[in-house]
Amino acid sequence: MSDDAQLHDGDRRDDGAEGEGAKKPSLFRRPLFWIILIVVVAAIVIGGLLYYLNARQYESTDDAYVDAHIVRLAPTVGGTLKAVADLDNRHVEAGRLLAVIEPSGPEAQLTEAEAGVQQAIAQAEQAKAQVIAARAARDRATAQARAPVASAQKAANDLTRYQALQKLDPAAVAGQQLDQARAQARTTAAEAAAARQAIESAGADVAVAERQVKAAEAVVAARRAQVEQAKVTLGDLKLTAPVSGQVVNRQVNVGSYVAPGSQLMAIVPDKMWVTANFKETQLTLMRVGQPVSIKIDAFPDVAFEGHVDSVQRGAGQAFAILPSQNATGNFVKVVQRVPVRIVFDTKDAPDPRDYPIGPGMSAIPTVKVR
Template structure:
């Protein structure tokens, strides 16, 4: 091996030591400039996000809600007509179902016949009043003669007795006895005439009471007719509110009883029930604006406002409220239902034009600042 060859490796191993070192990235001013700009942007963005986010309270534990109206009959029978309105909008008063009404119709006819009978009895009682009044008037007219005769006999007797006291020879005893007999006889006839008048007047009063009783019977029969009409009307089921018919469970020919649910109606008036954490209610007030996003229509931004806040967490109204009087209690943030009403603003979306119904998930965002 030559001397030149032995020096070759030593020269090669010396090259790395002689090469200049690469400068560190931390020593470059541009790195620090970029780092400061990025950190500043993050800090500014975080501050701006915090300042904006602190103005709102939101939750995904929220649903569309409504007072669902359940249609049930109050009488039993077989359905002979059911409107074909599944998932359709109906107005209040729309006929939904008809129950066979042979029994109520018969009772209505019977009640109407009873009314006519009572009216006939009433007219008969009025006629009896007129007849009794005529009898009373006739008795009064017939009593005028006996009363006048009795009065004249009493006057004659009084005159004879007065003359006798003045002069006992002025009036014969036989004549005085005859006057007394005539006075007694005419007085008895007058008493009988008065009794006939009293009896006729009593008959008039009885007839009038019969008229009153007949009028009461008519009113009772008319009440029966009204009750029969109500019963007959109960066989016709109409929509009590405007809304969409859902959950139909019967068909023509189905036998139903009182309380059997035939269908339900979701009213046009709906709202949002949002279960916010109790820690989110500090600045929440009635009337604050709300932005509502429905999961079914994520691109539609509905608007609303806070209508009310329930006084009590949801667990307080549970069937079995929790008992926290134990040694292993763990505090859990409770949720409080908040009712949010939809607003219809010019140019904004109208929730009535969308098929929104109870149970649909929404995300409300309340502006609290």
């Protein structure tokens, strides 16, 4: 090999040695990597701690829905509808007329009942007149009895005086005179007894007449009750809104025949709330009055507010038609759900009545328990 070739070969070995000596150090040996890693881990730990500290202040569930006491309108009398208000999905105030049933039979019943009242009043007046007549007859009998009673008393006194004189002096009173006194006493006593009996009979007639008046007045009261019942029945032919709310689920039209108890329509009242079925383990710190933020699935961008109104005493399964019998068979513990009633607050928050929100719509309440 020539000197020039050896020289070039030496230069190449020197360049390779310099390239190997300039290789980059490992990533794990760089301080910047560990600084960044520590910062990231610290941020994750602090963020997780802050999230835990914030999350532990709230209890939330998606097993919740808007609830209300829906009023279902049904007639108490049967008949044909002659008018039905066209108020589907409209808001009505309490007392608004919604439907009218054809008043055929009830009007006749009312007329008959009113006639019965007049008849009963006439009978009562007649009975009162009989009482007046009976009292007059009693007074007349009492007046007529005064003379026989006085005559009987005088005859009895004369007989007693004659008998006393005869005992003192048998010659002072003749036997014929004594016999006449006895006869007179018996006669007048009988007349007095008859007069007293007439008074008692007249008094009995008065009592009977007074009882007849009471009976007639009772009949009048009964007839008037029938009139009131007929008026109630006639009033039942008009169906009005018992509460303010929205008319929904109308099932009839003009001309439809309705039977007593058949549902015509329903009203969703203005007062609504959220029924949230929380797990029993979520109730440890939950108390009445705690604030609640409510999200309605239909309006996710609207922040409704409320508060805990009440907590049901008992899990939902306790009120099932066929409640579970844990004392029989194999028992598997299941966390139960307990209904919690949450009332909307509308003072400084959106009013649910301003939105098409109704019973059954899904909600997500979050209760601040700490």
